[in-house]
Amino acid sequence: MMEKRIAIVNPSVPHYREDFYRYIKERLACDVFTYEDMKSTSNRNFKESQLITKRLKSIKLKKFLLFNIFPLLSKQYQTLVLMWDFAQISTWLLLITKPLHRKKIILWGQGISVKRYLVEEVHPNRLLMAMLKLADGAWVYMEKETVQWKAIFPDKAIVALNNTISGVEKVLDTHYDVDELKGIKKKHNITEDILLIYCARFDNPYRRFDLLIQTIELLDPRKYGFIIIGEGAYKPDFLPYKNVYDYGKVYEKQLKDELFSIADIYYQPGWIGLSVVEAMAYGKPILTFKRSEAVLQCVEYHYIEHDRNGILLNNIEELKETLSKLMQRELIAMGMQSKRIVQDKLLMGNMVQNALSIL
Template sequence: MNGKLFILFEFGIPHYRGFLLEKLNASFQEIVAYHADDKFSGTFENHSSKCKCFGSGENKLCIFNVFSLLSASAIVTTLNLRRPHTWVPMLLLPWKKWIIWGSGVGENSSLIVRFLRRILLFISDGFVVYTENGRKKLIEFGYSDEKITVAYNTLKIENSCLTSGEKYFLYVGRVQKRKELDACFHAIKKLQKKLLVVGGDYNDEISRLKVLADEEGCSDLVEFRSPIYDDAALKDVFSNAIAYVSPGHVGLGVVHAFGYGVPVVTFMERNHAPEFEYCNKHNSYLVLSDNISDALYECLNKPVEHFKRRESAYCFYKENLSVKNVYNAFFCQFERLGISTDKTDVQDIP
């Protein structure tokens, strides 16, 4: 009989982790996912358990029965030092098999934080990191290369394909001020090309953007649509896109864009999510200045170079962002630690 797997989520359960949770659920006797029920509202059938939480925001204190972890064959934690429920159990039960899942060592240079991080890394038995750069930083920090596997942060896109849309520039995701979508307004007015924004409002940002578009004189070129979750509808939206624009911040939108061969246009010098590392000069338009007009102009007026970026974006998705790679990263950890699973060969996964 296969063992029991626990997963400690720093926030709620992200909906885009569903494909991995389903795979793990089919491979273990039982899975229990403890979460804080904030930021993300995904669910995992009857196998998730909300922590008892106090306070709010980044420093929310979450509590669960730590001794339930005694029955675990392995414990995966999305380590966040601001969320003690993701690391205090490591100190209490250091002999259990701990696998950290996250972006890497972080940038905080505080002596206390670095000391605590070293202790937790010493306790851990493995690390599933989001990017190759995260892997490199872990090794520089002194973590064993043999204990690291890379699982690029990704989405399961059943209908991914190379597209060649020419109708509009596109943004899909939460409509937030940090995305700096208004940086495109002057350019789309000059180029007379539409910007389609698909996503939910955040802090009344859509109203602010409508005012700015009106002031710029391009309100007829900016269209807002409600969030889309259906795969077929998303494919239709991306299939008609020239490029995916998120000037001020990029995250998982990069994965969706690359899944349909749509290059990304963004500023380089911003506080991006780890997915920014997927972007390079071959598959994206990385803007050094705060003027995005030249990049959008190139999208429209250099078709040969633009299509090469499309091909490179789609190729990156196929080679690096496949769900098979994510499965491999986790099951390599389990196998290395001698944990029995009912693993389907990833080569058989469509």
């Protein structure tokens, strides 16, 4: 009898998702299919994982994607996990022909548009709704979206994965004592008392790099330093700022451990996503702006609880006032809460178990 397997389709497998697939494969027979080439992944400043995947030929016409569905129709695949994206024509084809191929289909996505979040949290997207109506269930990233979709489809198998990153357990174990931290600052020639760290790609303007520059110019350069990790087409020129330490892309764990450990606060003005999980695992309080039409935030924004593990700001003026009042003990307390949230619900094992629960 042929072994029953599941097939998971994703654009690519970035390094932060590698452990998720490995753990899934340890628990059941699974093939991962990708349709993006390495050049596309590199252009988005992703580090490709070493996980072996099967390639699907694809054609992209403006925003619409068509990939080869025939490998997925093999009898060996009982369950398909497909992207919950209404621009993927092939996913629609597999959903519509479900009575013929009789495969279980789980949709995987945020369940909401980051760009249209304020509208869709009240009025869910009708195309996403139509897709879920045809599917058997969905993996979403956050509890908030699970509650929203369960209210519409109470009988569907919908689960929040609680999105996290590969290697999060190792990040949680990172620790330096006071003398070691002083030595690291000296090693990197960093002298400012309070350090804000930014670690994300400079790949789209929704991350509000203008607010990052305004913050650098607003704060006292003798007191506040900025550690920058990341590259991308929209990266500002940090050379004029002597209190900015730009490290570009950093994938070496020891260097990242050092930089996050000497930082006091994780600061990303907008479009805050999975990077927040890494920062929280390092025990950093999170500083960002409240979601609004002007400042878009990804779904992981909901890991931040105001005054518990971070600060949600209304405007740039409030930032300066807030930082001037924050005591070191308050930063440490919020950082401890960040770490506790990761330990309680954002371990990779938890994410995998949530995913498996509806397969």
